[in-house]
Amino acid sequence: MSTMIDIARNALLLPANLQDHHLDQVMDQLLGAKIDAADIYFQSGRLESWVLEDGIIKEGSYNIEQGVGVRAISGEKTGFAYTDEIGLPSLLEAGRTARAIARSGGQGGIRLQGVPADRHYYDPINPLETMTETGKIDLLHRLDAEARRQDPRVTQVVASLVAAHDVVLVARSDGNISGDVRPLVRCNVHVIVEQQGKREQGSSGGGARQGFQFFLDSERALGYAREAVRQALVNLDAVAAPAGTMPVVLGPGWPGVLLHEAIGHGLEGDFNRKGTSAFSGRIGQRVATEHCTVVDDATLPGRRGSLSVDDEGTPGKNTVLIEKGILKGYMHDRLNAHLMGTESTGNGRRESYAHLPMPRMTNTYMLPGKDDPGEIIASVAKGLYAVNFGGGQVDITSGKFVFSASEAYLIENGKITSPVKGATLIGNGPDVLTRVSMVGNDLELDAGVGTCGKEGQSVPVGVGQPTLKVDEITVGGTN
C-alpha cells in the first residue's frame, strides 16, 4: 500500500525536514564508490509495558527508540553505520562511513520511487492507543483474579502487557522505497503454586500484530491465566522424566519450535552461502519423510511473525522449505540471495536500525497430515507425549538441536499416563524429520509468544505444527 509509505514518510522524514531528494543525495554519495547496493533504514519505535505483581501494578515503562541505519555492499563486503539522529547531516556522515568499505569511484544518479506493496497482513494501527491505561490496568487485575480463582494453591501471579509500535521506511539503491507500520502486542501470565512446601511454576501467554482487543476476544487473556495455573498444577504431580532414546509424540502448536530449531535455522541463506550449515548443498535431497511439508510464511494475517515487507523492502512471502520430504529452498535476504544467484524470499530482517539485516524466519510451520491425533498416541507402546516447550537452540554446523519440554507425559501402551518433569530433547536436524512416521490433521499455530535470537539480534517469530510422531529422539530425563 502506498499509504504505508506515506505514513512512514510522515512519521520519519517529515519531523526531520527530510524529503526524497535528500535521500537521493545520500544515495548518490553512497554510490559514488564501488558499491553494488546500498540501503537506508529509518525506524521509529514506541514500546510500552505494564507489570502486575503481588496484586498491584508495580511497574510501567515507556520506551522511545528511533534512528537510521545506512548500509553499503560491495561484493561480499558490507559497510554499516547508524545514528540516533534523523537528519541530513548525520545521514550524510553515516553514508560516508558506510561506503568506506569500497574505495574507488562509480556511478550515481539514483531517483527513489515508491513501489506499492501488493498486500499488507496487519493494519497500520498504533496498538498503544487501542486501549486506555485504565483498561490495560483493569485487564491485568482481571488476569490476577482469574489465576487466583482457579486454585487456592496459587501463591504468586505475575502478569504483563506489552505493546510495540514500529514504523519503518526502507530506501534502496535500486530506487525502491517502501514503508511498513508494525503493531505488536503481547500478554503473559506466570504463576507459582505451592502445596505442602513443594513449589512449581506455570506460564502462558500470547500475542499478535493487532491491538489489545485481541486479548479480550473470547476471553483470550483470561485463558492464559487459567492455562498457566493448569500447567503449574500438572507439574506439582510430575515424576522424573525418562532418559534415553524413545518415540516422542509432539503436541500441536508451540512444539513446532522443533521445526524452527531442527531445520529452520539450518535453512537460512547466510549459513548455506558460506557452506557452514548441515543442510548446505542439499536442495532436492530427501531430508524428511513424505508426510512432511514445511513452510515459512510471512503472509498470515496478524500473526506475530508476519511481515508485509521485510526490513529490506521485499514483500513478505510464503516460502516452501520442505515439500513432501524433499528440501526445496532456503530463506534469503538480498545479500545472500544475490551471492547465490537467486531472489530474496522476503526473510531479510533486523532487530533495529542499529543492526544489520540477515536471513531470519517469520512464521515457520508444518502443514497438516492425515492422521488422527488420538491414533498417533495410541500407536506408541512406550514413549513421551510433549505438549509445551520452553526455548530451544541449534548448532547449525553439526546439526544438533535441543528444545526443552515444560509439560510432558509418559505414554504407556498407547495411553497418556503420568506427567513428567521438564526435560530437554536433543536430536540431529538433518535426521529428525526422516523419523516422523505420523503427522496429525490438527495443525495449530502457536499463541504468538516466540522470539528468536541470532547473532545477538532478537526478532518476533511464529511456529506451528500438527501433532506428530518422531520414532526416535533422545530424551534428557533422569530416570
Place this chain on the structure above:
Amino acid sequence: MIDMKNRQAQLQQMVEDMLNEAAIQGASAAEAAVNFDIGLSTSVRLGEVETIEHTRDQGMGVSVYFGHRKGSASTSDFRPEAILDTVRAACNIAKFTTEDPYSGLADAARMAGEQPDLDLYHPWEMEVEEAIARGIECEAAARDLDPRITNSEGATLNSHASLQVYGNSHGFIGGFPSTQHSLSCAVVGQQGESMQRDYWYTSERSPEDMESPREVGRRAGERTLARLGARQIETCEAPVIFQAEMAVSLLRSLVGAISGSALYRRSSFLLDQLNQRIFPEFVRIHENPLLPRGPASAPFDNEGVATAPKELVRDGILRSYILSSYSARKLNMETTGNAGGVRNLTIDSGELDLAGLLRQMGTGLLVSELMGSGLNMVTGDYSRGAAGFWVENGEIQFPVEEITIAGNMLQMFAGLQAVATDVERRGSIRTGSWLLEPMTIAGS
C-alpha cells in the same frame, strides 16, 4: 576520537536536567541513567573483509516516584525536548501504577562517596586497516592449523568505549568511562560427512591484556579439531566435569537463585537457605566489584550504592543474598549493592589443574558445550543438551555429542567435588572447571 571528559560532563548535565524536570512535574524522588557507547566492529572471513560496522549507541532512562508510585521511561533520542518528553512519559505512567510501600530509591546513606579509579578505560587508537589485519592474522592461524579445517565463520574484532552516568534526587551523581576490546574466531572442520564448529575469544579492558590474534585463532582451530568424529554414548550415570566456561553457567544459576527478585517471588530453588550449607565445606564464593580492570567492575551499583567486596558462600554456607534496595525491603533486609547484578563473582580454585581434575574423575564426561535452557528455577530440576569428551582413567578418549545431562541443582551444588585452577576470567563470573558427582547422561 571522542573527548570522554567533555562527553561525561554532557551526560551528567542530561541526568541533572531529567531530575530537575521530574521535580518540576511534582515527583517526590527520581533517578536517571544515561549511557553512551562508541565502537568499531570488523569481521573478516576466508581472508577477506566481510563487514565494517561503526557502532554508536546511546540511551537514557528515568524512573520517577510520586510517594510510592513508580513510573519509568527511556529513549535513544538525546534532543533536549525528547529528554523532557521522556520524563513526562514516566510521570504519566506513575499516575496508573499502584502505591507500593517497598518502592523508592536506595537509602541516601548508602550512596557511593569517593569513587576509586578502577582502571577500566583504555581506548584503542586503531585504524580500520589494523583491525582487519588482526582479524585476518587470527583466522589464518586457525585455518592453517590443519587441513581438516575446511571452512570458517571468520574472525571479528570489536572495540568499544562507553560512558555510564547515574544520578538520583538524593543528590548523588556518578559516572565513569570504560573500554572493552575483544577478538573472536570460529572455524569449521570436516571429517567424512560431518562438520563441527567451535570458537575462541579474548576480551579485555585494555588491548595489551588481550591474547594475540594467533593465539585466539590457534585455540579456535584446536577446539574445532577436538570435536571431529564426535558420537553419541549410551545412556548412563557418570561423574561430570563442567569445563570452566560451562561451569560459569552453574554459578549464574546460583546467582539467579539467591537474587532478591527470585526470593521474594518464592520462585527460587534456594528459598530460605541463608546460613544453610548448600555446598561442601571447602567452597568459598566471593565478589569483588572493585577489581582493577575487571570485566564487571564498578564503583557503585545501578542505584548509586557503593560497591564493596563480600563473601557469598563461606565454608559451603550461604552467607549473603544478592539484593537491590527494592528486593531488600521486600525481604526486610539491607541492599547488598547488587542492583544490576554481580560484579566479578569468583569461586576459589583448589590445587588441581584440569588434567588433575580429569585424573580425579577417572571415568566420566567432560562437558565443553551446553545447549538450551533446561533449568527449572523453582525446583532446581536441570536437563540440558551437551557435547564434550568421554574420559577413562583420567584421559580423554573421544568427543561426544547429541547427549543430555540431567540432575537437580541442589544435589549438583552439594555434590561439588573440586574446582580446578583453569579459571575462566572473561565475564562477570570467574571459575575453574567443576567436578560433580554422577549425573544422568541420556544418549543412544
